[in-house]
Amino acid sequence: MRKELIYTARHTVIYSIGNLSTKLIGLVLLPLYTAKLTVENYGQFAILEVTMQFFIMVCGLRLVSGMMRWCSDTEDKKEQGSIIFTSYLAMIALALVLNLIFQPLRSTWSQIFFHTADFNFYFTLLFINVGLEIINSIPMNVLRFRQQSVQYVVLFSLKMLTALSLNIYFIGYAHRGIDGILLSHVCANGLLLLLSIPIIIKNSYYKFRMNSLKQMVQYSLPLVFTAISVQLLSMGDRFILKYYLTYDDVAIYSLAYKIAGVINVFLIQSFTLGFLPVAYRMSGRSDGKAFFIRVHTYFAGLLVVAALLLSLFSREVLALFVRNDAYLAAAAFVPLLAFTFVFKGLQYIYSLGFHYVKKTRYNALIVFGGVILNFLLNFMLIPRWGIWGASISTVISSVALASAFYYYSSKLYPVKYKVHTVGAMLALAGAIVAIQGLVNVHTIALSILVKLALVAVFAVLLFVLRIFSFNELKRLIKTIKPPQ
Secondary structure (H helix, E strand, C coil): CHHHHHHHHHHHHHHHHHHHHHHHHHHHHHHHHHHHCCHHHHHHHHHHHHHHHHHHHHHCCCHHHHHHHHHHCCCCHHHHHHHHHHHHHHHHHHHHHHHHHHHHHHHHHHHHHHCCHHHHHHHHHHHHHHHHHHHHHHHHHHHHHCCCHHHHHHHHHHHHHHHHHHHHHHHHHCCCCHHHHHHHHHHHHHHHHHHHHHHHHHHCCCCCCHHHHHHHHHHHHHHHHHHHHHHHHHHHHHHHHHHHCCHHHHHHHHHHHHHHCHHHHHHHHHHHHHHHHHHHHHCCCCCHHHHHHHHHHHHHHHHHHHHHHHHHHHHHHHHHHCCCHHHHHHHHHHHHHHHHHHHHHHHHHHHHHHHHCCCCHHHHHHHHHHHHHHHHHHHHHHHHHCHHHHHHHHHHHHHHHHHHHHHHHHHHCCCCCCHHHHHHHHHHHHHHHHHHHHCCCCCHHHHHHHHHHHHHHHHHHHHHCCCCCHHHHHHHHHHHCCCC
């Protein structure tokens, strides 16, 4: 089990490096966006961005999950190769169908979003980018399956650096605005498509398996509904904010969500990339559940610490990167959204129980229930409390989803996770953030010192209150310590 823990940690760190490049690029671009785009323009881009992510998740049919699951069930290289080849051809077909259907309707999409057909080029680029993304998902997930995390990070970083360079050119020098951002993504994904062709050639066995494709689609289809629900959870509040308020409010909320999303990009996504192949292997082993308990405790602790740090230093981070003081209002909403991502990370661990027993339809049902709850809360709270209403709705929905995943997955694949320990860590971190909110310090240097002192208090109280024991700390050190 120690070997698997080290493997998960090592690959999580490697994937984190790649995902860190994404977040750093996003932060590097923030001064450019906030200097060249008005708050309203940034709000418009935020809507387009979540719409693009929605189409990527839905139109890909989550076939990559089926591909990895079916490849995991066999050691035969030719069988694995034919599954990869079949999945790649299916994704190309999906990308073509998507663009054949939606490209002729781009003016209609422009009317829906902006009440004018003048922005139809936005949607031309958006649907091309969606097609490229879903095709590229196959070779990138082949690298995950083959445990080639370094090559994954190299390709991913090249894509992001290309997007960064083109963003700087199109927005800073060519003054292209939102269409410049979208065009940058299209070019970066086009480059990745070319660079990833050797991966497909090397790992494919040129035999199309229609029966396997049907089985993978049957397995993955419930995950499509899960993906739809997840995206509605992520983007629905943006549209409801726009309905009741303005693009300026959408921009402030989206920026706060982006800052809090550091946890998602750097920790949760990196963890899921490295953990899933290990989780599938461990789910059938006798020591698998003990392994999952340890991973749950350590990962949850890491998420709580990250949420605490972001909550305390959100204003300093924003002040460092934004060039328009109007955007600083986003700092107030970061703490609630940061702790939301703690529950999102827990949701992922609990939801894997359904994957282990191949009953993914439960994922779809639970997340769909979360969407209904989230939308009801948003329609109730946003008219009353504006952005605060959206933030509170997001937190409540995330807690409810994590609880539902834990309760129902434990019936099919019971694991005695240390939920009380995680709850205690969350309560202590929340109390620290609340105390910081009561302290009124006017100088930046003193404010940073006070916040660092509060972080130290949190660390000490973890052991004083016996939330985290010294024995657990020793076990953690022993796990990550290189063998002699």
